[in-house]
Amino acid sequence: MIPQIKAAGSNALRTGTIxxxxxxVATALLAFTFARTEPxxxxxxxxxxxxxxxxxxxxxxxxxxxxxxxxxxxxHELLGTRQPTxxxxxxxxxxxxxxVLEAIAPDGYGxxxxxxxxxxxxxxxxxxxxxxxxxxxxxGDYIVxxxxxxxxxxxxxxxxxxxxxxxxxxxxxxQFDARAGATITPRAVVKAxxxxxxxxxxxxxxxxxxxxxxxxxxxxxxxxxxx
Amino acid sequence: MMTMNEFRTLFxxxxxxxxxxxxxxxxxxxxxxxxxxxxxxxxxxxxxxLVMVTASGAVSSVRHFxxxxxxxxxxxxxxxxxxxxxxxxMNAFVHPLYLxxxxxxxxxxxxxxxLARADAFASKNxxxxxxxxxxxxxxxxxxxxxxxxxxxxxxGQGTLLSGIDLVFGDEAKQFVLHVLPNYQxxxxxxxxxxxxxxxxxxxxxxxxxxxxxxxxxxxxAPMPA
Numbered sequence: 001m002i003p004q005i006k007a008a009g010s011n012a013l014r015t016g017t018i019x020x021x022x023x024x025v026a027t028a029l030l031a032f033t034f035a036r037t038e039p040x041x042x043x044x045x046x047x048x049x050x051x052x053x054x055x056x057x058x059x060x061x062x063x064x065x066x067x068x069x070x071x072x073x074x075x076h077e078l079l080g081t082r083q084p085t086x087x088x089x090x091x092x093x094x095x096x097x098x099x100v101l102e103a104i105a106p107d108g109y110g111x112x113x114x115x116x117x118x119x120x121x122x123x124x125x126x127x128x129x130x131x132x133x134x135x136x137x138x139x140g141d142y143i144v145x146x147x148x149x150x151x152x153x154x155x156x157x158x159x160x161x162x163x164x165x166x167x168x169x170x171x172x173x174x175q176f177d178a179r180a181g182a183t184i185t186p187r188a189v190v191k192a193x194x195x196x197x198x199x200x201x202x203x204x205x206x207x208x209x210x211x212x213x214x215x216x217x218x219x220x221x222x223x224x225x226x227x
Numbered sequence: 228m229m230t231m232n233e234f235r236t237l238f239x240x241x242x243x244x245x246x247x248x249x250x251x252x253x254x255x256x257x258x259x260x261x262x263x264x265x266x267x268x269x270x271x272x273x274x275x276x277l278v279m280v281t282a283s284g285a286v287s288s289v290r291h292f293x294x295x296x297x298x299x300x301x302x303x304x305x306x307x308x309x310x311x312x313x314x315x316x317m318n319a320f321v322h323p324l325y326l327x328x329x330x331x332x333x334x335x336x337x338x339x340x341x342l343a344r345a346d347a348f349a350s351k352n353x354x355x356x357x358x359x360x361x362x363x364x365x366x367x368x369x370x371x372x373x374x375x376x377x378x379x380x381x382x383g384q385g386t387l388l389s390g391i392d393l394v395f396g397d398e399a400k401q402f403v404l405h406v407l408p409n410y411q412x413x414x415x416x417x418x419x420x421x422x423x424x425x426x427x428x429x430x431x432x433x434x435x436x437x438x439x440x441x442x443x444x445x446x447x448a449p450m451p452a
Contacts, residue, residue, distance in 0.1 A: 015297045022289075022301050026308035033312045037319035044322035137263070138383070138414045 053088055053100055055145070056118030056127030061097045062090035073101070078199035080104035080112075080192055087207070090118075096208050098126055101200065105192035109184040110134035113143070117154075117196040121208050124158040128193055140185035150186070153177060159197050167194045229355055237356070241363025247340045248371030248426070249433045254340040257331045258372060259422035263383065266390040268376025269369065270324055271331055274313055276365025278335050282306045283349040283361035290350045302345045303336070310336045323393040340368060371429065378425045383417035385410025 046067055053066045069089040075081040085102040098120040105113040113133040118126035128151050135141045142148040153176060168174025169186050178186040200207065247253050257275070262268040285305050293301050314332045317325045325332070335341065344364055349357035380387060385407030392400045415421050 015294050018292065018294060019297055019300060019304075022304055026304050029308055030311055033315050037315045040319035041315070041322075044319065048322065048326075136414075137417050138412050 052116060052129055052131065053118075055129050056100055056116055057090050057098055058126060061120065061126065062092060064089075064091040066090065066100075076199055078195040078202070080106050080195060097121060099200065099207055101196050102131075103192050103196040103199075105188035107184075107191070108133060108135055108188045109140050109182070110136065113185070113188055113192070115189065115192055115196075117193055119197060119200045121204075122158070123197060123201055123204070124156060125154045125193065125197065127152075128154045128189075130189075135185050136182070140182045142179060142182070143185055143189055150177065150179075151189075154193050157193075159194075159201055229359070233356065234359060237360050238363045238366075241360065241365075241367040242370065243367070243433075245364075246371065246433070247364055247368040248375075249367075249430050251340070251343075253343055254338040254368065255426075257334060257338060258368075258375070259419060259426065261328060261331050262372055262375040262379055262422055262425075263417050264380040264390055265373065265376040265387055266324075266394065267327060268372040270321075270394065271328055271335075272365075272369030272372040274317065274328075274332060275335050275338060275341070276362065276369055278306065278309050278313055279341050279344060279361040279365040280358055281309050282341055282345055283357040284354050285309070286345040286349040287352060287354040287357035293350075298350060299342075299346070302342060302350070306341055306345065307336045321394055324390075327390065327393060340364065371426075374429060375422065375425050378428075379416045379421055381406060382413050382425075383415075383421065384412050 050067055057066070066088050069091070071087045071089065072084045073079070073081075073087045074084055079085065079101065081102070081104055087102070088100040089096055090098040090100070098118055100116055100118045103115045103117050105115060111134045113135070114131045115128055116131055117128050120126050130144050130151065133141065133143065135143065142150050145151055162175050165173070166175045167190060169176045169178040169183055169190055171178060171183050172187070174190070176186060176190050241247075243250075245251055248255075248258055254275070257271055261271045282302075282305055286302055289301075289305075310333060313335070314325075317328075317332060344357075344361055348360050352360070377387060380389065385405065387404040387406055389403050391402050392398075395402075416425070
């Protein structure tokens with residue numbers, strides 16, 4: 001009995017060692033590739049994000065480094081977010097001119113639709129882009145800028161223009177166009193953009209008021225109570 | 228060394244007789260999901276082929292050191308490592324395309340055709356033969372993907388090569404062929420059912436052509452009535 005167990009044991013040890021060596025070599029290969037590609041990947045990611053931000057902000061509104069202005073917002077019902085999301089702040093000189101918020105439309109036809117919404121200090125939309133969606137290709141995906149200019153109709157809209165009851169798709173008595181046969185998708189987007197504007201209006205003081213990047217805390221708390 | 232005959236047999240198998248997409252019907256998940264445009268299909272096909280060639284070469288080179296009992300984990304480990312390398316490299320150098328292909332690059336790991344060739348061929352043959360076999364199999368799969376992608380793109384949106392700017396930058400946008408101008412689009416071709424229908428048509432065409440070739444062989448050899 002004993003020799004058999006011994007043989008099985010040494011066999012297991014042998015195969016285990018071989019597997020370990022292969023794992024080691026594979027890990028080394030991956031570590032090497034990762035180290036070599038990581039800077040390029042990071043650069044592509046940043047470039048992609050920046051190109052998105054410049055699409056929702058007119059160039060006249062900012063002269064700061066948008067990517068460096070990133071801040072984190074806690075999740076909020078009006079933004080449709082459950083995780084903390086990013087916010088970017090556009091400045092011209094020292095004054096804040098606009099913000100870019102991330103918002104989620106949870107009720108798209110194929111699930112959530114991720115958006116970035118640019119809003120200037122007066123609460124007017126400067127641009128909206130879809131960053132991720134699972135809408136039907138060829139049917140509901142006209143919300144993506146590369147497929148159609150539909151999403152541009154939000155530019156210049158605010159909570160007062162159009163008034164609240166007109167913040168709907170045409171079919172529901174609002175003023176936003178939607179293509180026949182695919183109204184669930186635009187309905188979700190319209191609602192989410194309005195939500196983002198609402199969020200901005202309620203938190204405007206905290207988001208926009210502090211002129212310098214380092215916010216003195218007591219001032220911020222005071223200002224939050226004013227509106 | 229490799230004789231001309233062996234070489235020809237390997238390629239005949241890969242491209243037609245045992246074509247991964249049309250005959251063995253292996254690796255259909257990416258085939259059906261990503262063949263909605265020509266550029267997507269070609270990119271994923273080439274990425275799969277690259278993984279197959281390197282994986283088969285690696286598996287064949289180490290085949291004497293791998294005990295039979297743990298060959299599958301070792302092969303999967305090799306394939307997964309190579310796929311991750313391809314994934315990282317694509318992410319770094321063709322980032323927009325990487326965003327389109329998304330999850331289907333890591334999924335090459337689970338594409339059975341890669342493991343099937345590693346286990347059925349590369350683990351029993353010399354590296355040169357294994358690499359040629361993987362190349363032929365990969366080329367066969369890529370060809371099916373390209374034809375499928377071209378068919379679906381043309382029927383679905385009336386263009387060819389749309390999205391080529393994702394690979395070569397914005398200047399490449401002019402290469403997009405608008406074969407059918409003012410085409411309204413045909414949604415079915417772009418959606419997953421379109422992939423099944425188009426693949427079915429391709430398999431039918433392949434079988435028809437095979438049957439015809441066989442008939443011709445029979446006709447050439449005079450048979451007793």
